[in-house]
Amino acid sequence: MLELSVGIVGAGKGGSALIETLSDFDNIKIEGIADINHEAPGLKLAIKKGIECFESAESMLRSKTFDVIFEVTGDKDAAINIRRLIPDSTALVDGRTANIMLTLIKDREELLKIKETKEQLAIILNSAQEGIQLVDKNGIIQYVNEGYTRITGIPANERIGCNVFDVSQDGALVEVLRTGKPCMGKPNRAVGSNAQVISNAAPVIVNGEMTGAVVVFQDISEVIRLTKELKKSSSMIDGLKDEIKKMNEVKGTFDDIVARSSVMQDVINMAKKAAKEDSTVLITGESGTGKELFANALHSGSTRSLKPMIKINCAAIPAELLESELFGHEAGAFTGAAKLKLGKFELANGGTIFLDEIGDMSPLLQAKLLRVIQEQEIERVGGTKPIKIDVRIIAATNQNLLELIRVGRFREDLYFRLNVININIPPLRERKEDIIALAETYIKEFNRKFYKNVKGLTNKAQDLLLSYQWPGNVRELRNIFERTILMVEGEWITEDLLFPYFNQIKRKDPEKNGLMPIEEMECRMIKKALEEYGSSVKGKQKAAKALKISLATLYNKIKKYNIEA
Numbered sequence: 001m002l003e004l005s006v007g008i009v010g011a012g013k014g015g016s017a018l019i020e021t022l023s024d025f026d027n028i029k030i031e032g033i034a035d036i037n038h039e040a041p042g043l044k045l046a047i048k049k050g051i052e053c054f055e056s057a058e059s060m061l062r063s064k065t066f067d068v069i070f071e072v073t074g075d076k077d078a079a080i081n082i083r084r085l086i087p088d089s090t091a092l093v094d095g096r097t098a099n100i101m102l103t104l105i106k107d108r109e110e111l112l113k114i115k116e117t118k119e120q121l122a123i124i125l126n127s128a129q130e131g132i133q134l135v136d137k138n139g140i141i142q143y144v145n146e147g148y149t150r151i152t153g154i155p156a157n158e159r160i161g162c163n164v165f166d167v168s169q170d171g172a173l174v175e176v177l178r179t180g181k182p183c184m185g186k187p188n189r190a191v192g193s194n195a196q197v198i199s200n201a202a203p204v205i206v207n208g209e210m211t212g213a214v215v216v217f218q219d220i221s222e223v224i225r226l227t228k229e230l231k232k233s234s235s236m237i238d239g240l241k242d243e244i245k246k247m248n249e250v251k252g253t254f255d256d257i258v259a260r261s262s263v264m265q266d267v268i269n270m271a272k273k274a275a276k277e278d279s280t281v282l283i284t285g286e287s288g289t290g291k292e293l294f295a296n297a298l299h300s301g302s303t304r305s306l307k308p309m310i311k312i313n314c315a316a317i318p319a320e321l322l323e324s325e326l327f328g329h330e331a332g333a334f335t336g337a338a339k340l341k342l343g344k345f346e347l348a349n350g351g352t353i354f355l356d357e358i359g360d361m362s363p364l365l366q367a368k369l370l371r372v373i374q375e376q377e378i379e380r381v382g383g384t385k386p387i388k389i390d391v392r393i394i395a396a397t398n399q400n401l402l403e404l405i406r407v408g409r410f411r412e413d414l415y416f417r418l419n420v421i422n423i424n425i426p427p428l429r430e431r432k433e434d435i436i437a438l439a440e441t442y443i444k445e446f447n448r449k450f451y452k453n454v455k456g457l458t459n460k461a462q463d464l465l466l467s468y469q470w471p472g473n474v475r476e477l478r479n480i481f482e483r484t485i486l487m488v489e490g491e492w493i494t495e496d497l498l499f500p501y502f503n504q505i506k507r508k509d510p511e512k513n514g515l516m517p518i519e520e521m522e523c524r525m526i527k528k529a530l531e532e533y534g535s536s537v538k539g540k541q542k543a544a545k546a547l548k549i550s551l552a553t554l555y556n557k558i559k560k561y562n563i564e565a
């Protein structure tokens with residue numbers, strides 16, 4: 001690159017400005033500066049920059065030749081004198097020209113700076129997530145950033161030059177141009193797109209005058225979508241919370257147990273005491289006597305009442321599934337166990353587990369349960385480490401466990417572990433006072449349920465209830481009253497209304513001495529069992545169990561007697 005050697009005559013303001021400006025050019029070398037005033041500020045600056053200083057223009061021009069001489073002395077005649085001293089090949093720039101040159105250089109520098117700032121601003125504006133749009137005071141769109149296009153899908157060249165009064169009449173910019181005031185938080189749909197946006201717009205004021213307006217808007221479509229998702233999830237969570245609440249809700253308290261007989265009063269008093277203890281309880285009694293009701297009351301009367309009460313019917317679940325139901329399983333523990341599943345013991349942690357029909361538990365599980373009671377820890381199926389649990393166990397059975405122990409179907413050690421406190425609920429036929437009390441309770445309950453106004457039982461109806469054996473106990477009584485009150489039209493329940501339910505009591509017994517053909521008896525018993533437990537598969541399983549026949553035999557007999565089930 002060609003280097004221009006420069007000399008400066010005059011080290012005042014002009015000389016100093018020249019030094020400052022020309023030093024920045026790579027192809028200009030200031031080789032000397034001259035001034036008769038030793039104190040001239042330009043000389044000090046020159047020394048700092050390593051430029052040779054001279055006492056006069058003559059001495060400088062005599063010792064060196066330059067390509068260009070700047071004369072900035074302010075002396076009108078100086079240029080003429082210098083011209084004489086320099087060769088023709090040296091260009092002489094006088095003070096006025098130098099000034100113009102310096103101004104031009106400064107302007108250029110400023111322009112370069114503005115360009116740089118503009119580029120920086122463009123990067124900043126384009127990296128913003130928000131859309132930005134600038135209009136002049138007439139509403140002509142001057143600028144849109146990349147965020148604008150990203151949100152609206154409209155390219156900049158399709159928008160710049162349009163009038164905002166045409167393309168977005170309801171927008172925030174139009175409002176600002178109309179009012180001259182900022183417009184904040186305006187929700188809108190971006191014109192020409194589906195994007196939901198929220199805009200903040202403000203006037204652009206230059207020298208006290210509004211020259212246009214700018215809007216910054218955010219895409220809130222995603223926020224709206226997420227809000228909807230959140231609402232959906234929240235209502236799901238609320239639903240689950242309700243489920244959990246229901247699981248934890250008190251399903252029965254001692255107040256719900258109807259008992260007028262002294263024998264039941266004793267049982268309740270004992271159970272109330274047992275509730276306060278944390279010991280394992282074994283509830284025994286015939287089917288339908290209220291074992292589950294007592295189990296619930298024991299839980300709600302205990303210190304664990306705010307924690308879950310989890311029930312599991314050991315007879316209703318196939319033996320091979322019961323283990324994972326009780327103790328859970330790890331993911332992949334067996335075919336079909338895709339996810340980790342918590343068992344009832346873990347779900348009941350801190351609360352109570354109610355093991356109904358414990359007499360039907362397989363010997364293998366009896367052994368595992370015994371270990372859980374002893375160690376206070378469980379192991380998930382497929383798991384490797386034991387998990388500590390704090391669960392109170394209440395077990396119930398309508399079977400004679402001592403008999404099961406005798407025939408080797410129930411572990412004696414488990415029996416003693418479970419039978420820490422035994423609550424035995426007598427059958428309904430052994431506590432006649434309760435029959436009428438329960439009947440009165442159910443009349444009230446089903447009056448409310450079916451909008452009836454049944455006042456009570458006739459004396460004969462009461463006698464009938466008292467003379468019945470109640471093989472299905474309280475459950476049977478409840479079912480009879482539910483059906484009777486649903487059907488009754490009068491205000492009193494008469495014996496006629498109850499008769500159809502009592503198979504073994506016949507007003508006009510057609511069979512002599514209560515005898516009847518065996519098959520008819522069998523058919524009646526099956527009908528009765530199905531009435532009692534229902535004709536679902538589970539009901540039939542229970543019915544078969546109550547009749548002490550296999551499920552397959554029950555199905556055969558239903559077919560044989562053409563029973564509707």
Ligand SMILES: Nc1ncnc2c1ncn2[C@@H]1O[C@H](COP(=O)(O)OP(=O)(O)OP(=O)(O)O)[C@@H](O)[C@H]1O
Binds near residue numbers: 257287
């Ligand atoms: N003393 C009572 N007071 C009020 N309701 C009772 C009473 N005893 C039982 N019940 C009601 O009778 C029905 C059967 O009771 P529950 O299910 O507790 O009997 P269970 O002995 O557990 O029967 P199963 O052995 O067949 O499981 C339930 O609706 C229960 O609320």
